[in-house]
Amino acid sequence: MATILAVDDSASMRQMVSFTLKAANHDVVDAEDGLQALELAQMQSFDLVLTDVNMPVMDGLELTKKLRELESYRFTPILVLTTESGTDKKEQGRVAGATGWLVKPFNPEKLLATIKKVLD
Amino acid sequence: MVIDISQFHDVFFEESFEGLDIMQSELLELKPGAADPDSINIIFRAVHSLKGGAGTFGFTAISELTGILESMLNDMRNGQKDITAEAVELLLESVGLLRGMLTAIKHKAPADDVLRADIQNRLTLMMAAETDDVLESDNLNDDSSAATQAVGGWEIYFKPHPHLFQTGNDPVRMLRELATLGEFSSEVLDEKLPPFSDLEPEDSYLAWQLTLKGDIPKEEVLEIFEWVDEDCDFTIQALAVEVSEPVEESMLDEPEVTELTSEAELPEQTVSNDEAVADAPLPELSLQTVDTVADGTNGKTAPTASSSIRLGPDKVNSLMDLVGELVITQSMLSQLADNFSPEMLPDLIDGLAQLERNTRDMQEGISGIRMLPIHTAFNHFPTLIKDLADKTGKKVELRLTGEQTEVDKSIMDKIGAPLALLVRNALDHGLETPNVRLASGKSETGSLEVKAFHQGGNLIIEVHDDGAGLDEQKIFSKAVEKGLLSANVELSVDKIHKLIFLPGFSTDDVLADESEHGMDVVRNNIESLNGVIDVQSTKGEGTTFTICVPLPFAIIDGQTVSVANEKYILPLVSIIETLEINETDIKHVTGKGELYTLRDKYIPIIRLYDVFNLKPVISDLADGLVVVVEARGQQIGLFIDDLLGQQQVVIKRLEDNYRKVQGLSGATVLGDGSVTLILDVAGLLALYRDPSLAMHNERAA
Amino acid sequence: MSGQPKVSNLDDLQTENECFEYFAAVDNDTEQYLHFTLADEDYAVEILRVQEIKGWKPVTSIPNSPEHICGVVNFRSKIVPIVDLRRYFEMPIKEYHPETIVIVLRVEGVSERTVGIVVDSVLGTHNVAPSSIKLSPDLGDGINTAFISGLVAVDDRMMMLLDIDRLLSIEALG
Secondary structure (H helix, E strand, O other): OOEEEEEOOOHHHHHHHHHHHHHOOOEEEEEOOHHHHHHHHHHOOOOEEEEEOOOOOOOHHHHHHHHHHOHHHOOOOEEEEEOOOOHHHHHHHHHHOOOEEEEOOOOHHHHHHHHHOOOO | OOOOHHHHHHHHHHHHHHHHHHHHHHHHHOOOOOOOHHHHHHHHHHHHHHHHHHHHOOOHHHHHHHHHHHHHHHHHHOOOOOOOHHHHHHHHHHHHHHHHHHHHHHOOOOOOHHHHHHHHHHHHHHHHHHOHHHHOOOOHHHHHHHHOOOOOEEEEEEEEOHHHHHHOOOHHHHHHHHHOOOEEEEEEEOOOOOOHHHOOOOOOOOEEEEEEEOOOOHHHHHHHHHHHOOOEEEEEEEOOOOOOOHHHHHHHHOOOEEEOOOOOHHHHHHHHHHHHHHHOHHHHHHHHHHHHHHOOOHHHHHHHHHOOOOOOHHHHHHHHHHHHHHHHHHHHHHHHHHOOOHHHHHHHHHHHHHHHHHHHHHHHHHOOOOEEEOHHHHOOHHHHHHHHHHHHOOOEEEEEEOOOOEEEHHHHHHHHHHHHHHHHHHHHHHOOOHHHHHHOOOOOOEEEEEEEEEEOOEEEEEEEEOOOOOOHHHHHHHHHHOOOOOOOOOOOHHHHHHHHHOOOOOOOOOOOOOOOOOHHHHHHHHHHOOOEEEEEEEOOOEEEEEEEEEOOOEEEEEEEEEEOOEEEEEEHHHEEEEEOOOHHHEEEEOOOEEEEEEOOEEEEEEEHHHHOOOOOOOOOHHHOEEEEEEEOOEEEEEEEOEEEEEEEEEEEOHHHOOOOOOOEEEEEEOOOOOEEEEEOHHHHHHHHHOHHHHOOOOOOO | OOOOOOOOOHHHOOOHHHHHHHHHHHOOOOEEEEEEEEOOEEEEEEHHHEEEEEEOOOOEOOOOOOOOEEEEEEEOOEEEEEEEHHHHOOOOOOOOOOOOEEEEEEEOOOOOEEEEEEEOEEEEEEEEOHHHOEOOOOOOOOOOHHHEEEEEEEOOEEEEEEOHHHHOOHHHHO
């Protein structure tokens, strides 16, 4: 069981992700944008961060960069959820310090299989 | 674990409609040629979210369309594509289309595929016109299918770069994952491990030589390493198949080797499936273009035809009864649940059986018929208004509210045209040009509001503009000229305004290029729905048309109230607040009855038992409650004995089997099968002012 | 309830005329009527118009409505008015109890409506040949003859056939 921060500006995606993770017995905290996520991340520690890329206020790449600058998130797995399957976005995610990505659309099964790659 | 993602659909619909609203208002603001990058970004993001959600929830048609829109907007965002008026127009049309598609999905109704194909074609053509490379990049499938050839296994060399941990990846997890794919063995190569004193605990020093046996698709192996392909040295080589077959022989000769240290090769291999999917719509679409163009003009006329339902009135009625029964069963069950005890078990079982029966009947009966949100009728207003504004040089802000208000299909079919005409007229004749507006001290931009909502069992639509108002003199003289009335008749301003609904009345000034569809046609359409249309206009301030059409049935939230041993239901929406007051708070005004001062406003107190001629149980104001209710802008204090529960009720019309009763909008059947009457606040006010309305007809002699 | 005129044996048919009437009664031309009573008077309505015969259940009274409108009830998810025929015909009133009979009728007019009437008792059905219907004379005892479409003699009793479309029209009900 892990504590996971899920960030997405879409309420339905947030619901789907957190419902799925909770159903798999994880603790989930969700945020609507990067800035909110960053604030939450500083208030408590997370085992994994799942973030959408395209968001208002602060996007997922910026969030990743900012998190990596924090001592406590240097090694934390950060997965970006991206609709862009193109190499560009993934490359940017990597440069920002993301652990990996999950290409949208994904279903709950895919989500769980993917986070298994980075969780014990 | 199987998770039913349909449970998130409602949220998805809600946020998508919001997103579309945002897109629409941003698009309407967009100035072709000089677009605000922020606006484009907002629009892009809305499309992007919609695409993501639609993909996730399996609405492929929507994700396909939004995919095209997204790449178009992306090009606009990057300056690779001009933001032309034509493009904005097409984007607006797409928003309308998306709204229609979402609505159709939400209501499990058939979608307008013809319109979609048409818009997608035009989008694709517009994209292709400027970007030649759209149709490239579609041969990626071949590579990946080659990679899926059966093999005996894989030989892998994996050497993470020192900083690998800092990406959040962990080689141990990856190896563990790999081990789940087949027969796995590994050899740790630790020659790079420095002396302990030099060891950076945060760095990775080890390398692995891995063997994975079994018929494992290469993608599955690559997928495990896909996130680290730039953070490691990696080679993968096919193992010999243990039982050799001719086909695989050739593979043995040339073992496949993929070096992953080079840039971007791994992503391309592993991602190719995704890309193939994402890119597929484009070539397909260009084919569609050919199809539709080939079969001529019917492509454009079909949408209206495909959106209509044919149903006999009997069928409609029986379905409506079914809905009513379902609601009754539901409320019976919740009543049971409220104070359930074991001896009520038989009732519960009966109730559930009834529910099952109702549901099945519904399912069988419902196919085809549906309530639609009114926005289908509103859909093209933004485009219409934009067109007209461009043509007339007027500036207008269009506000649509209550687009989700549900309307029976039969109403929808008849209300669309009259509404469009009213909207047109408001812009053509109601609103002034910017100069005139400025001169008369108004803001340059006129406001046009279309508002739909339910009130009691009625659908109300208001079309309001803040323009010049109707010209009484012109209307009057026109009516005289047409011989509709004689010149020496004296009419109130209100009555003159209503002349525009008279058959045969259509002045060029009131109706420019639509003279064949006069206001009388509007009125006829509304009246054929048993509705009424009214107009309120103030010179210099604007005009409001109000359409009121009874709904065949409506479900409302009701507040049950008690008075004089009777129970009635008040529509919750009409309730503003509930007060406890004393006789001393009341002013008695001759001819106006009892008045109460509520925040500097006098509101009449109407004793419900009085207007209904009931024998009161509570007549002292201090012992009962005053419910402040509002109807058509007028507030009244309704004096009742007490408030009881709240519940959803189906409004049934009294006039279906009896007659309209003043002060009542209908009745409903409660869970126990009993009937409760539903109050009509506007009617009560009228009854209070004119008690003679209560008089029933004298018996025929 | 009998479905036929009260004839159990053909031997009972004494005269040729009676015999003729019997066979005419089962002929397609006949219409079935539901026979009910109201303050010792005999009335009948076309059986095809009867949707249901049921016991009295509490009604929801309609404010500001005439006295003979008891109120409305839920009948097959429809809101149906219940008319007290005794009050309507200005006869002495009778208390309602669960055995009080309500006949639910289909009324035709501008649109089709469902209306319930409260009666004293239902006696049964009779086949009535149109030829046996006598046009109603002026009864002169307070009942509005405009609502009576004819008279039929059954078992020594005179049944008044009600024209329910007139009787229960909105205009008449008020």
